[in-house]
Amino acid sequence: MMNRLLLTTVLSVGLALPAIAAQVQLGETLAENQEYTYWLLDAIKSMDPQINTDVEGSGIMRSLFEGLYNEDQTGGLVPGVATDHELSDDKTVYTFHLRDNAKWSNGDPVTAQDFVYAWKRLADPKTASEYAWYMELMQVKNAAKIIAGEAPVDDLGVKAVDDHTFEVTIEAPLPYFPKMLTHSSVFPVNQKVIEANGDKWTEPANLVGNGAYVLKEHILGEKVVMERNPNYWDDANTILTKVTALTINDENAALTRYLAGELDRTQVPAGQYPRLKQEYPNEAVSVPQSCSYIYMFNVDKEKGPAALQDIRVRKALSYAIDRDIVVNNILQGGQAPSYNWTHAATEGFKLPEIDYAKWTQDERTAKAKELLAEAGYGPDNPLKLTLNYNTSEAHKKIAIAVQQFWKGVGVELTLNNMEWKVHTDKMQNQDFEVARYAWCGDYNEASTYLDLFTSYSGHNNGKFFSERYDELMKQSKTAADPNPMYTEAEQILAEEMPMAPIYQYTKVEMIKPDMRGMGLNNLMQNWYLKDMYRVAN
Amino acid sequence: MFSFVVKRLAVAVPTLLLLIVISFLLMHAAPGGPFTQERALPPQVLANLEAKYGLDQPLWRQLVTYVWGIVAHFDFGPSFIYKDRTVNEIIAQGFPVTLTYGSVSFVVAVIVGVTLGVAAAIRHNSWLDYLAVGISIGAQVLPNFVMAPLLLLTFTWWLGWLPGGGWEDGQWQYMVMPVIALSTSYMASIARLTRASMLEVLTSNHIRTARAKGLPERHVILRHALKPALLPVLSYLGPAFVAMITGSVVVDFFFSTGGIGRAFVDSALNRDYAVMLGITILVGALTVLFNLVVDILYGWIDPKIRY
Numbered sequence: 001m002m003n004r005l006l007l008t009t010v011l012s013v014g015l016a017l018p019a020i021a022a023q024v025q026l027g028e029t030l031a032e033n034q035e036y037t038y039w040l041l042d043a044i045k046s047m048d049p050q051i052n053t054d055v056e057g058s059g060i061m062r063s064l065f066e067g068l069y070n071e072d073q074t075g076g077l078v079p080g081v082a083t084d085h086e087l088s089d090d091k092t093v094y095t096f097h098l099r100d101n102a103k104w105s106n107g108d109p110v111t112a113q114d115f116v117y118a119w120k121r122l123a124d125p126k127t128a129s130e131y132a133w134y135m136e137l138m139q140v141k142n143a144a145k146i147i148a149g150e151a152p153v154d155d156l157g158v159k160a161v162d163d164h165t166f167e168v169t170i171e172a173p174l175p176y177f178p179k180m181l182t183h184s185s186v187f188p189v190n191q192k193v194i195e196a197n198g199d200k201w202t203e204p205a206n207l208v209g210n211g212a213y214v215l216k217e218h219i220l221g222e223k224v225v226m227e228r229n230p231n232y233w234d235d236a237n238t239i240l241t242k243v244t245a246l247t248i249n250d251e252n253a254a255l256t257r258y259l260a261g262e263l264d265r266t267q268v269p270a271g272q273y274p275r276l277k278q279e280y281p282n283e284a285v286s287v288p289q290s291c292s293y294i295y296m297f298n299v300d301k302e303k304g305p306a307a308l309q310d311i312r313v314r315k316a317l318s319y320a321i322d323r324d325i326v327v328n329n330i331l332q333g334g335q336a337p338s339y340n341w342t343h344a345a346t347e348g349f350k351l352p353e354i355d356y357a358k359w360t361q362d363e364r365t366a367k368a369k370e371l372l373a374e375a376g377y378g379p380d381n382p383l384k385l386t387l388n389y390n391t392s393e394a395h396k397k398i399a400i401a402v403q404q405f406w407k408g409v410g411v412e413l414t415l416n417n418m419e420w421k422v423h424t425d426k427m428q429n430q431d432f433e434v435a436r437y438a439w440c441g442d443y444n445e446a447s448t449y450l451d452l453f454t455s456y457s458g459h460n461n462g463k464f465f466s467e468r469y470d471e472l473m474k475q476s477k478t479a480a481d482p483n484p485m486y487t488e489a490e491q492i493l494a495e496e497m498p499m500a501p502i503y504q505y506t507k508v509e510m511i512k513p514d515m516r517g518m519g520l521n522n523l524m525q526n527w528y529l530k531d532m533y534r535v536a537n
Numbered sequence: 538m539f540s541f542v543v544k545r546l547a548v549a550v551p552t553l554l555l556l557i558v559i560s561f562l563l564m565h566a567a568p569g570g571p572f573t574q575e576r577a578l579p580p581q582v583l584a585n586l587e588a589k590y591g592l593d594q595p596l597w598r599q600l601v602t603y604v605w606g607i608v609a610h611f612d613f614g615p616s617f618i619y620k621d622r623t624v625n626e627i628i629a630q631g632f633p634v635t636l637t638y639g640s641v642s643f644v645v646a647v648i649v650g651v652t653l654g655v656a657a658a659i660r661h662n663s664w665l666d667y668l669a670v671g672i673s674i675g676a677q678v679l680p681n682f683v684m685a686p687l688l689l690l691t692f693t694w695w696l697g698w699l700p701g702g703g704w705e706d707g708q709w710q711y712m713v714m715p716v717i718a719l720s721t722s723y724m725a726s727i728a729r730l731t732r733a734s735m736l737e738v739l740t741s742n743h744i745r746t747a748r749a750k751g752l753p754e755r756h757v758i759l760r761h762a763l764k765p766a767l768l769p770v771l772s773y774l775g776p777a778f779v780a781m782i783t784g785s786v787v788v789d790f791f792f793s794t795g796g797i798g799r800a801f802v803d804s805a806l807n808r809d810y811a812v813m814l815g816i817t818i819l820v821g822a823l824t825v826l827f828n829l830v831v832d833i834l835y836g837w838i839d840p841k842i843r844y
Contacts, residue, residue, distance in 0.1 A: 128589035222795035257701035421569030
């Protein structure tokens with residue numbers, strides 16, 4: 001059902017809007033200057049779609065390359081290199097029809113063979129891509145075996161039927177498969193260019209892409225400069241002429257440079273949104289972003305603290321956190337207080353009735369005290385715990401607040417600040433009691449969150465285990481409509497509380513008021529340069 | 538003199554080797570690795586990565602391979618994090634930047650610092666002295682991570698005179714704020730060292746003799762007092778020069794200069810082993826080199842020193 005719906009959406013959008021690039025609205029006049037400069041926190045680690053791992057890099061990948069599908073302003077799928085697809089009756093074979101006018105920036109046509117090459121490259125152990133697992137997550141046939149070195153790369157379930165027909169076979173039906181195609185790790189790459197230049201193929205002089213922009217300069221720690229790709233199939237409808245991404249490691253320095261007119265888009269540092277919103281009401285924006293911030297409990301039977309084995313204790317700890325103070329007084333960027341795991345705005349996801357979300361904080365605190373007393377903790381026998389968090393001003397402030405909240409219910413919390421890699425390493429070895437954690441969705445569907453708490457997930461650092469939960473998540477993979485299962489899974493998380501949800505992210509930014517097409521209503525915050533333009537005031 | 542230089546350079550080789558071994562071991566002893574990340578990699582994917590970068594080998598073999606790569610091919614290995622680049626490329630891009638703004642900062646710090654110090658000493662306990670001491674103490678207590686954002690606010694946002702960051706192949710507008718931020722505290726130290734040592738020299742016998750001979754005060758200061766007064770300053774300048782040309786995290790951090798200071802700290806935090814070692818070796822080699830240069834300069838300034 002889900003699948004057919006998606007398919008028809010894709011088809012109808014494809015037919016209704018032959019030009020999917022920048023959609024200039026009626027009555028808007030384009031500005032003369034169509035250059036755009038935006039902020040990057042860090043240097044781009046790689047320009048190779050199969051090697052890149054971070055969000056900032058993905059933005060650049062979406063500009064230099066184009067996958068089968070793109071996302072529109074609200075995150076819906078629109079044609080990219082593929083115009084549409086068909087799905088076999090058993091829902092395991094996808095046949096994509098590629099447009100015949102798609103070209104590489106060197107003028108070569110983009111063919112199904114390019115996708116076959118790129119997908120095999122992602123799975124190939126020789127490439128050693130950190131995102132190889134994504135191919136496994138997509139359930140592409142034989143991907144897991146190839147990554148493990150148990151099958152040759154050529155066994156991957158991908159095939160070029162002809163130049164413009166790309167066929168993918170997956171292991172089992174996967175309702176959200178098409179949504180996963182907008183991820184940059186499955187973008188095509190040009191085999192000839194890679195083979196001719198080896199590791200140097202991503203240098204500006206060598207890089208050949210099929211996106212709306214080409215790479216002009218890439219200076220580590222300073223900037224990335226991109227210009228229009230005249231060979232892009234929809235170049236006629238692309239507007240921005242030159243795009244510069246500046247690496248500025250300090251977000252306050254970036255804000256200063258934004259205010260001085262050097263940047264068109266930058267992030268607002270924690271706590272500064274209210275002031276900026278007042279001073280620059282047309283520029284300060286806060287929109288939901290698909291990430292969830294939690295305190296994870298270590299419920300591992302051997303390595304976790306005994307106290308956290310008790311569901312009453314875990315509930316009490318979660319109840320005692322005053323999320324309103326965290327979002328309104330500490331973060332102040334329009335973040336949403338959170339009582340569950342999956343970001344509430346995730347497409348198709350329906351939140352269960354979570355009882356404590358509706359209580360007042362006083363009720364929650366009273367209940368927390370009651371539960372702790374039941375569990376045998378009190379003034380003479382206070383519960384002592386340690387919280388691990390990685391270095392960051394915001395994490396620290398939240399940790400101090402939570403320390404106070406928990407003190408209010410008689411819990412002594414020791415704060416343990418550590419460097420990022422140490423924090424991660426300890427979490428992954430269950431060497432913690434309570435740990436700060438955050439997760440951002442890979443695609444706009446609840447399983448990207450909920451899979452994490454299955455016992456077989458590699459990310460379930462607190463070692464939560466619920467038989468019913470695992471069962472639900474397994475069933476959801478083949479269900480026509482997995483959403484009721486997701487709702488039930490969330491209910492289990494609320495009842496067993498393997499973590500304390502704290503807040504759900506917003507993206508808080510300053511954007512020049514003449515910028516359009518920024519994709520702010522896309523929960524994944526995936527923007528496309530080809531959709532952006534500047535209007536004349 | 539020649540044999541002294543040769544001897545010192547010969548000692549430098551085992552010193553650097555020791556530096557490599559210790560850094561290498563310390564680095565691997567730190568928890569986590571280059572591929573440790575919030576989303577734990579599936580074991581198979583991690584194994585493929587470690588195989589590609591040779592991290593699955595025993596530690597001693599990794600060390601030997603690494604050192605051999607340097608000795609035989611001058612190859613410092615690939616970056617584990619910036620996977621499109623080698624360590625050689627990262628240093629080749631960042632070091633010239635750092636070297637440029639570091640050298641300019643050094644020259645500024647020395648000229649301003651020595652001038653302030655000398656002026657303060659010869660006008661001891663006058664308003665000039667108080668002003669110079671005031672400036673240098675102020676400059677020393679104002680850390681550059683406070684000064685950098687203040688400079689940005691003043692020159693970029695408020696006055697709009699200077700671009701807020703970037704390097705653009707070292708055009709002067711892009712260098713002004715980095716140089717001020719980097720040179721100030723060194724300048725302050727140099728000024729105070731110069732002043733203290735100048736004051737001491739000015740009370741010594743040979744200065745009294747020079748004055749008794751009726752030499753003009755200018756000659757007394759420049760020919761007779763300054764040279765000996767600079768000896769303690771010089772021993773400070775060697776390491777200071779190396780520190781300045783091997784980068785400032787703060788400058789790279791706030792002004793997006795793309796130098797190796799930021800790359801160094803980044804590599805440590807990211808466990809980008811090869812980049813971290815590469816820059817450590819560079820800093821180590823430069824330190825050895827400039828300590829030697831300082832020792833040679835000693836001999837020139839003070840003929841009593843013989844090697």
